[in-house]
Amino acid sequence: MSIDIANYQFHSWSRKGISSRIAETDDLGTGTATQIERAQVPVGIVLNGAAQSKNFLLIGPGDILGVNSNMIVRTDPLNNITNYEPNYLAFIEFYDEDFAWRYTPAAPNGSKLRPWLFLLVLKNGEYKVEKNQVPLPAITVTSQTVFPPADESWLWAHMHSNANIPQADLTDYEKWLLSLNQALTADPDQVYCRLMSPRKLEANTAYTAFLVPAFETGRLAGLLQDTSTTPAQKPSWSNNGANGVLPVYYQWQFTTGQDEDFESLVNLLQPKPMDPSVGIRDMDCSQPGFVTADPPHNGLPGTQPPILGLEGALKSPTAVSTVFPNPPASNDFQVQLQKIANLPVTIIGTTTSGDPVISVPIYGSNHAMQSATDVVTLDITQSNWVNDLNRDPRTRVPAGFGTTIVQNNQAYFMKKAWQQVANIVKANKLINATVFMMQVAVQFTVQTLQKLPQQTLLGIASPVLSRVLGSPATILQLIRGSSTPVPVFSGAFRRLVRPRGRFVRKLTTGAGLNYAGLVNGLNAGTLRPGAVSVLPTGLPNTQTIAGQLGGPPEPAWLQWLTAHRLIWLIVLLVLCLILALLTGLWWLFGLIALAGIALYIYLGQRQSAITAATNLDNPQAELNSLPSIPPQPNFTLKLSNETAPPPPTLTTPTTDSVEAANFRTALTDVDTRMAIAVPVLSTVPVDFAGAYTKVTTAINPFTAYPLRLIGLIKFPGYISLLEPYKIFPAMAYPDFEDPMYKYLNAISQELLLPNIKLVPPNTISLLQTNPKFIESYMVGLNHEMGRTLLWNEYPTDERGSYFRQFWDVKGLVEPSTTQTEAQLTEAYKDITPIDTWNIASLLGTHNNRNPGSNSPLAVLLIRGELLKRYPNTIIFAQKAIAGPKGQPPVINLSLSDADFAKQVKFPQYKADCSPDIKFFGFDLTIDQARGTAPSPDFPGDTLGWFFVIQEVPGEPRFGMDVTHVTDSAGLSWADLSWEDFASPDAMTFITAGVKPILNYPNANYWGADSADMAFILFRKPSMVAVHATEMLQSLPSI
Template structure:
């Protein structure tokens, strides 16, 4: 990338010949005067005076010259510590009408940018003239024009442009008006429509330190509002880098429950975030709960969450561990009940969405039911066909022969190659020899009996005789054989043969016929051809193959599955109607936060302001809540008549992954496939969640947050800088981006990373070779901004508003020097290019190692 370069001024064209040096204070010439030497008609050189336009000749500039304004018009939360600026596409625009030459690379511009409080000025925008900015006290609101040269510069390297800045310290939460106004008196008078003395030789600055009220024409103006104090660097630096002090669970007590359940005291209800010691409840509680869940005759038994998904009860010794822990541990039963409550709170909206998805399911089930009817009716026909003899079955099913395979070929091909003519299986043959037809009554022969006799070679069927070898027919002579006959004649006959018949003379055709006759005489005599022997049909095998292929259990199922794509289903009737569940992709974490943020992170109110912490996710809590939500949704679907077998998993997303470009789309797989313990089935497993409470992400929502691999350097851990040519999707890439995120009003943001907590912490011993990971908050990239740090810097060479001198109007005062720091290049002897480099606000990044963020005590 090309580096930006700053220049204190830019001139082009004849303006480069101006020789009068800018005194930097006081008046400048009204117009620049140059002497141009020329020769007329070959005579001697003559000097001609030329006057260039000055500030008093300008009434404005084209708005298309404006490239960028910061803060932009109507910005609601501009950073108070940044300079206001405006950029122009023409790199020499600020000095275009300055009638003076640079003084030691310092040159006052003919226009300046002023920023004033909106409540202390008025703006009159009369039609046909420039808006008039009326300032009550120039000393209180306007910058010192003796330092105007310091706040205009040109930028090159990434495109040429010019820039005006206003080095005023702004107040937080205040509306301001920014305007580009003339810097010299003649320009001010011209812009206001006042008389301009054409004979004037100098022009004073538009205002001085003693000016009171003043009217200024505004070539360009806009308004904005500043936000709270502090820029990204200040807000990010305020974050407290320590583990959370909030507990990882909410205290709860179990008492006075029915069914002989024992009381439990001193327990904690976990949340979706935060590690929590997980001892098992007393065995007597689990035993009593299992008995209560299986109590016979109880009209309102407690819900047995998840048991319909796997068709087992928690008391079943073969039940998986997750089902027993979920239903027999009061903490996770409570989490499942939370999930069920989330469904009950939104059941009407959820059912409306489910029925919208049921349209395709109902259409598929209609086809499946029709297929069952077709299979049943076809089965009755098939049973009757199975009673027919083989030869009669072959006649009845003749229409299927081209689509039924036997021995790798169709039945029709086998019949065509046999001694039974294909016509004997056709419809005309069956009609002629129908059992009660006249021919059958006179001859006593039936179609099936005659076919059997032919197949057994008791009756021979006369077939068309074969053509003897060597026979030449007229068609052959007029076609393919014609070319071969021409080859044995002389050239003349060959030419005659290629001549169209309609154009040949009688003599030519006579010669051709003579040649053909001679060829016929020379041919050998025809030999009789015996017809080839044809095999008999294997009627039993054909009967078996035709019956198998015509079985409606096969044909109807294949036909239907060619039209429908059905979800995986347990073994059974392939035409059973679909018992499918709808799919809801809304993450349940949103509803859980709306119910109570404490369910996501217990004790979240205890997080201190401007703090950042890292917490592991709680897979067991998430799985328990998701199971409860799916259990309740399936029960509601059944109650509302939705086609479901209560084994579906309508909810598969807990975390909000809408802003993620990596990681799985779902948090849990289908519940009916779970086999391990509770917490073993999340697609991401246990992950790390970064929790930030403060204004930084609220003020800067485009902040880039990621995890960076650490490395050891001189005994301390530093982030790994990725190779620009490396593929971010490749394994081992040193940066990891969030896989889920969310927010809790008013100021808490959490972001999840696919990192194991122990891996993120690393090992503090360099010899272990496990430096862990950093969490990084990086200021969003933007166009160049200028300004000063909001607070006192840590380093003795950094600039902040606390260290610079300011005028009565809160503008930077270069002549006043610095307090407490030493910055080479700062002061009235410098150039605007140096000041631009010193005040450029580079993107800020803060890196915090994970080991500094995890809580040390979760009790």
């Protein structure tokens, strides 16, 4: 069965540009063409009303001296591959879709056009490399039968399109060219061309593929020979062989493997139910071999029954487990086993001797401890995982396997453990140093810091004030917003004002001065940080100059009179006019009016001086008044004692002099800066009591040191160093990610799957997991590893779950998830941490991948050459759906993303047994796979599941199947095989004239053109889907 995985279209040829106007049609190698050396393109124009024409010669094969390897995008097979399937054809692909026909010196002959290149595939003994050939390497073909028919080269080049071009456009070639151009514009990578070799390859044979010129002019040009008299369309070889030495544009080598491909190997696989004996074998328990605890200390009695079925990690779904014990009370083996297993506890409880007691181990006893004082013993009358494991030989033996594996590989495991513990050792050094410093800090805090005044402690803790939050800002920011200067908390200031310091002793008022009182005074505002700066005597300042301009202060009445001088002047003039009219004393009132006008002018000048004085001490007011000052054409600057007249300057009555303009600009800049108001800080006293509480809490050694340690060392989430304020050494355990089934397998494959020899070759079948065996084995591994770590002085409490990975999970398809890598690693573990197992839980119920699910899960077994040859084969399970009416269930080949997530399950784990057996575990029970129990996502559905083996979809490949289909019903070109020809062994090439003998549909496609041949020889990836019921024995009828 095969499926469509892509939308490919093949076309016989492709051309762009002026080559599509070549006049002479391709004679397809018959020799009827007459054009010499190069193709011609007629070009006609109308010049001055007269028609003119001329033939232009185009570049052809005779002008080509090499091919840029960047043009080549792929070869099949790859260079130097050693196991290429001989049923496929070799080919080479070029990026430009018209490259294979770009220099062909002919126009298409219908749907046929020969490429200017040819791919020649030769065995190592069929050619000889020419020496000293320039500009191209060259070969001489020693066997003339290796050339395909020269008149069929057009059959082996085609254009490949991944673009979804509507089929309606393909009925008109011009429309197709237009749609092709649109596809190229959107994505040029969707279209390229391919050149194939028609040679039938032989198995286990070395080949070299040569890219050579297909036309004689190209052959001669590659050898630097004259081409001027050579027919343009003459091929470089005839049906009798090459015309001579062949130049080589490109070459690569490969070797074929066995005459097998994916489809032939997958067809060999036969679904079969597994023999019930697979997964279980007899174990003689009649003489266990250990002495009893009771005199006369004979060997332990045998089990009843004496022959038990020892199961493996996998077993047949129809395997039947041995019933044991039967019954427990009468089984003397378990009674004596309990006594001997508990003997160390019994003896230690009745003696003061420090000598150890050697007895059979109680596997998992350290992990089952609920507290450090617990003593775990074996109680055969109680059912829990510890007793289930240790009282039954069928589970003690797997635990013993784990013990043996740790003992045999302890050097390797300890090396990896010490590599992991290197960080633990570093962490413990840091922890011990932290504990020491914390204890020193505790004593310093109790004996010194807690006795200091609040302000003094804040000064000592000044380096951390910027990192301690007050409410809501830091303590340092709160101090900055207060009237207390930050420097008073510095070490330098504290040393300066220490009570017995030299500075304080020299102060006349130093008596009673203390640091805390000084800080409190600054904070309350009763003390100021320092005196206001005083201008040195004799230096001019704006206040003095303003006083000189404004004069002494004026009385209030004069200020009022100055402010309203215009009003009273008008009133005075009106009164003088009226009195003069009434009295006739014009001279008197005229003098009074003149005196009033003089007073008005004086007061105006006085007001201007006061305003100037005020503005001089107010930069913003002065800046605002500058535009109102008229131009000063005669303004000059001179020294106060300068007597010589200043030099003349060129001025105009309406502009400032040069010095005036400079002075005005400078004054504007100064006033702009001086007008910036100094912000007024609103200060808030510091709450020293609250700040003291915050700081003492932050520097508390029991808090500060653990928090700092947490920043340096990553502790597990369940460890809190702040409660109960203790720091303790790290006791982390190593984590081995090795799939531990491999160590079991290395001892014997029979331990993993007893009676594995009963699995027939080329078999596909279903097994089921054995959770009890797996958990017993993993407990044995971890139990012995804890003892080994303790013996080697590794920091451990012997309760770590060092091994939790039984199956191999590397290289599996990961589900779409947002989990981190660490979370995925944890999710793929096979068992939960053993120290977290509920003491009342039963053995076989601790699956980490499927918590809460205790049922054995389905495992797909494949035995054959398929996965050895194709290790990257895609394997998955897919939900069966109802087939056509009256037909068996099928699978849906066109799934949406949502359906794909529900209906497809990829393996969760895998394993293998050399040389040819592979196992793939799925999140499905046997009943769910069969269809006798519904799957969680499909309630009520009982159609079961298919298990699918699919070839990896990749780039297109071309060839034929190895063997033909025996059933001719529904025959298609996809089923074409080399055996469908009359004499397949005698075939050297595929030719248009030799057709398959079977009656394939559309038989006229064969040899019609290169696109049809590409369609016929295209091989789709193979897939086989097998329903679980085909690999399981039928359920008995009820």
